[in-house]
Amino acid sequence: GNSVTQMEGPVTLSEEAFLTINCTYxxxxxxxxxxxxxYPGEGLQLLLKATKADDKGSNKGFEATYRKETTSFHxxxxxxxxxxxxxxxxxxxxxxxxxxxxxGTRLSVIA
Amino acid sequence: xAGVTQTPKFQVLKTGQSMTLQCAQDMxxxxxxxxxxxxxxxxxxxxxxxxxxITDQGEVPNGYNVSRSTTEDFPLRLLSAxxxxxxxxxxxxxxxxxxxxxxxxxxxxxxxxx
Numbered sequence: 001g002n003s004v005t006q007m008e009g010p011v012t013l014s015e016e017a018f019l020t021i022n023c024t025y026x027x028x029x030x031x032x033x034x035x036x037x038x039y040p041g042e043g044l045q046l047l048l049k050a051t052k053a054d055d056k057g058s059n060k061g062f063e064a065t066y067r068k069e070t071t072s073f074h075x076x077x078x079x080x081x082x083x084x085x086x087x088x089x090x091x092x093x094x095x096x097x098x099x100x101x102x103x104g105t106r107l108s109v110i111a
Numbered sequence: 112x113a114g115v116t117q118t119p120k121f122q123v124l125k126t127g128q129s130m131t132l133q134c135a136q137d138m139x140x141x142x143x144x145x146x147x148x149x150x151x152x153x154x155x156x157x158x159x160x161x162x163x164x165i166t167d168q169g170e171v172p173n174g175y176n177v178s179r180s181t182t183e184d185f186p187l188r189l190l191s192a193x194x195x196x197x198x199x200x201x202x203x204x205x206x207x208x209x210x211x212x213x214x215x216x217x218x219x220x221x222x223x224x225x
Contacts, residue, residue: 032212
């Protein structure tokens with residue numbers, strides 16, 4: 001079946017540190033991959049996406065590359081800010097079937 | 112555009128009570144869905160709809176009913192609330208099921224069942 005595994009948190013970083021949140025997936029076919037972010041007290045919002053192998057999604061300084069050979073879609077940011085503190089969800093869309101989410105990784109950035 | 116709206120923001124129920132969580136979107140999206148979010152469990156799909164008059168079950172549908180009589184509205188009904196249904200509920204929509212990976216989420220309803 002389709003599934004997403006992401007690193008367990010919480011992740012605590014100092015401001016300006018480098019961020020990596022690992023995400024691997026299992027899927028049939030060629031899914032699209034997504035990162036969603038949930039700020040405290042809010043719903044999820046789409047952060048970035050990639051629809052085919054080797055695509056790089058990017059937004060707000062975050063990047064993730066769709067790696068078919070390693071079935072991964074790791075989220076990275078070169079220099080995190082306190083405002084990046086949130087829960088990050090990796091997700092995949094196998095096509096015309098419902099989106100599948102990982103369990104989420106909580107990031108806390110301290111000044 | 113208001114986007115996806117949910118009411119109420121917070122609700123306390125007693126075991127056995129019923130209630131309806133409201134969800135509406137003004138983006139003319141065909142695809143709508145309901146998730147519950149529990150600590151350590153991520154988001155789990157309860158029900159979804161690919162258009163007015165069409166609904167289907169997700170991963171955790173037991174204890175919940177949905178209907179989709181209009182494109183805009185997708186209410187979630189709890190038939191007889193149980194403490195296990197204490198959760199945060201999110202409604203989401205997308206243009207259609209072919210691009211349903213790009214979803215717009217409401218702000219959530221926090222439900223406590225005593």
